[in-house]
Amino acid sequence: MSRIVRIYVQGILAAFLVSASICAFAQDNSNILHVIEGGGGQPTGSTLEYFDQARGYLAEPQGEGPHGAIILIHEWNGLVERVKQVADALAAQGYIALAADLYSGRTGANPQENMALVREARGNPETLIANLNAAVAYLKARPDSNGAVATIGWCFGGGVALSFALGGEHHDGTAIFYGQLLADPEQLATIDHEIFGTFAGQDRGIPVEQVDAFVAALNGAGIPNDIHIYDPVQHGFWLYVERDPETNLDPARDAWDRLSAYFKRNLETADEAD
Secondary structure, eight states: OOHHHHHHHHHHHHHHHHHHHHHHHHHHHTHHHHIIIIIOOSOOOEEEEEETTEEEEEEOOSSSOOEEEEEEEOOTTOSOHHHHHHHHHHHHTTOEEEEOOSSTTOOOSSHHHHHHHHHHHHTOHHHHHHHHHHHHHHHHHSTTEEEEEEEEEETHHHHHHHHHHHHSSOOSEEEEESOOOOOOHHHHTTOOSOEEEEEETTOSSSOHHHHHHHHHHHHHTTOOEEEEEESSOOTTTTTTGGGSHHHHHHHHHHHHHHHHHHHHHHHSSOOOOO
16 A cells, blocks of 8 residues: 555544544433433433332433432423433433432323422422432432532422522532522522523513522622523423424523533532531
């Protein structure tokens, strides 16, 4: 083989290897996007009874770790398949993912059933906190855990995540997707970690003014935060991109980039504070 041909072949091989690596990286990082775009498969994790009658869903990463951990807090309809699929995707990213069950294994089939479950759960806030405290305790006690735990919640779950940041066991991160908010700096001052928030500019339930007041209160309390309002998306845009893919896809991708960076910042190492 001539020197020129050999250099050419080597160049093609190198380009192929780089291209293959980029494709593999892109595929890995698009896993969660594939899920929220409606392409997730059958959940592959397991049921975990971690608190009284709670039947959570556990997705475990490969490798011995140590791994950071994420508690997923469901929407108003309960622990449905989409939340389990997101847990699987987070596990593929290297996190121990526990999708909490706040409804004792039940899910709602229509708005009336969903609201009845929400009212029941909100009517016993001590049980909500105890449920998530048990989830934190389980995750921190695992031998493959680095001790760092964050929560992520959507809508009803986003509000619960914020309540847990205010009154639950120590944890290292809170990611809120269009959840109920507070605007009192004195109440928020008890939070000891960075807050992540993603909101929709066209959300009639949580208007932009409420989000702005929340950010002002966090800043007033000295709480670091990464809060972003996406427009023109509507409530629920991130977990169910396929409802309006043309509008939702780019904001959902940007929100995932921010969320991924947030988890890396806050879950890489254990926080020794309790």
